[in-house]
Amino acid sequence: MTAPPPGCPAHAQSVPLSGPRFQTDPVALYREMRRTHGPVVPVVLPGDVPAWLVVGYRELHQITSDPQLFSRDSELWNQWPHIPADWPLLPMIGRKQPSILYTVGERHSRRARLISDALEAVDPFELRRYAEEFADGLVDTFCTRGETDIISRYAMLLPVRVLARIYGIPDAQGPDLVAALNDMIDGRERAVAGQQHLIRTFSALIAERQAAPAHDVASRMLAAGAGPDGFGPEEILQDLMVMMAAGHQPTADWIGNTLRLMLTDDRFTASLSGGRHSVAEAMNEVLWEDTPTQNVAGRWAARDIRLGGRAIAAGDLLLLGLAAANGDPQVRTDASVLTGGNNAFLSFGHGEHRCPFPAQETAEVIARTAVEVLLDRLPDIDLAVPAESLTRRPSPWLRGLTALPVTFTPTPALGGSA
Template identity: 75%
Template sequence: MDSATSDARIPSGATVPVPLGGPRFQTEPARLYREMRREHGAVTPVVLDGGVPAWLVLGYRELHQVTGDPVLFSRDSGLWNQWDRIPADWPLLPMIGRGQPSILYTVGERHRERAAMISDALEAVAPSELRGHAEKFADGLIDAVCGRGEADVVTEYAMLLPVRVLARLFGFPDEQGPGLVTALNDMIDGRERALAGQTHLAGSMARLVAERKAHPADDVVSRMLADRSGFGDEEIVQDLMVMMAAGHQPTADWIGNSLRLMLTDERFAASLFGGRNSVADAMNEVLWEDAPTQNVAGRWAARDTQLGGRRIRAGDLLLLGLQGANSDPQVRTDGSALTGGNSAHFSFGHGEHRCPFPAQEIAEVIARTGIEVVLDRLPDIDLAVPAESLTRRPSPWLRGLSRLPVRFTPVPTL
């Protein structure tokens, strides 16, 4: 396809659209979002890979309006007015989806039934069981590095922990965890291996569903299959893929981004030496200032409308600029006014398609347990490289560190 600078069909009212990619999403996203808001307003014209046009909603109020009106701003991707120019190998297809019978693209009453099925299956996870799994896998990962005196707590820890816990809750054998990690990362990064990652994940989920249909157990998949709302196997497979993708990578980045904050900001120094209250503070600040999920695709306009002074046409794609909205100066008159214990951020979404509350709780337990195990097991942990040398993965969608090298006094395994 053409590059993002070709004569793409830019949505009505746009002038020079912003390519949704490039190094600034990794190096200076806060400044980039400020510039986009200043030059284009709360609703910014952007182009995706291949010159595909869309709108990025950066305003807090505008994002609240979009996510709070599922009729006008639908999750039905079939409405998109650009499908005729999307090739079968477009790398963002796993994130946009067409014809995927998952909860992401279901609307109305069927969506509410589906959300209830997922919430019930997740809510049945016992808190003690969840924390026990998280501690077990976290300790195992620390055991693999604790004798060395140095480690990369992103690639050797945070990127491995959430999927191991989720795989256990779903019913996967532990040995399948590493393959699921690779597939998920490939799919979410939206690059050349995205479709291969999606295929691996779909096959793994389909095999697990077939196994649990024949041999039910006390796990999330078995509970979803036992639901009486009449969902088919393929629908459950698709939902499990969504749950795994949404639960793994953002949680891994929540761990990594929180540890980075605690290791580089003197406000959290006490927590590195036995304090624990500031772990929650750091995690919440990350959700406001360094959200793991920066931008989300998306919503589609069901008819012509106006939003943020822009003329939105029927079928236009609107991307949810979660981090941009979190830092909207219209609601953030003071840089720290809405952090602390305030959870009015968009990091878990909003409205009918918001991340289900039981899923949020599971992610928080995994992330907090993961951070606390690091601080408990490696009490003198310190950053091993200059803070300014840390880099982010090349994705405008998720914001996570590519590495977080640390050093510590070697300690014995458990």
């Protein structure tokens, strides 16, 4: 790969956006970044590709509030001449992708409404019933054994199956979708292959629903997008892929991180078996302290600008450091104190490109149902290893556990669907 030109962020004491500290101690890492570089940090992506990581709450709020100056149009990126076709982050930072992620202006607003309307039409009681059905079915696969890994046997398998059901994808395709999504989001050697699997899956779904519409999200989006000024099948396909990726993995990590908090944090362990009242509080704390979506790509500067004391050039890529901004001492002066339900975190983004509210509600229903079902079925669940031995997946984008081994008193299966 051709090296970036001198004077860009890669030559300004840049921090590699990789390495074990993103998994082992991101709070301290972001604190050091903020202390050394301020609220806007020069970073290097794989292949010596320069970017800026925004770790200040105010600066992140400014970026997401001004879509004209900080655009979602990836065509603006000044590094495209240095990006090879097999760059592992292309699925996350795509060029000329016809998805909602890179649509701007009035067309983006109409597209966001289309997605919101399709999700809002999902019956909330049906959604919870699906989540309970799959959660009980998964618990049935390990409840008689007295031990399991919550991540691989439960959290990583649940959201995609619920989403596949409401989108219109056959239940049997859920496990392969999990593997493909993991490969794509982790941004490693199988990222492009994972993306191709999703394209094939949703292409087949679009073709089926064009021929025979059904009562599902894909059919509603196709119907609403029809027309000369609407959104064609390719655009609907891309948006369904975005919705699946954004809906599955962060929700799976939200489940795992919430259960880790409840099993290891003294503020929650005492009330773990005391009922469901602590689940919502624990889920909210995770969004502040251990948010699944750690960093997001991104925004592109529409012109030269100064931000957080930095000279940002037109076309520079700015990565949204959601986890770092949530820990900004300007908004969290004492991170040891519970937030008490404060929802000012940036875990779902902010501004016109934030996660649509119906999508956020869908994730909350799936995650909360997953935690509640598990605690109802296995009330004496306990961590099987020392808390300090738990490890995180090697991704700078999402923060989730590689495993969460637990023990519990064996219980009979209910006979649900897995």
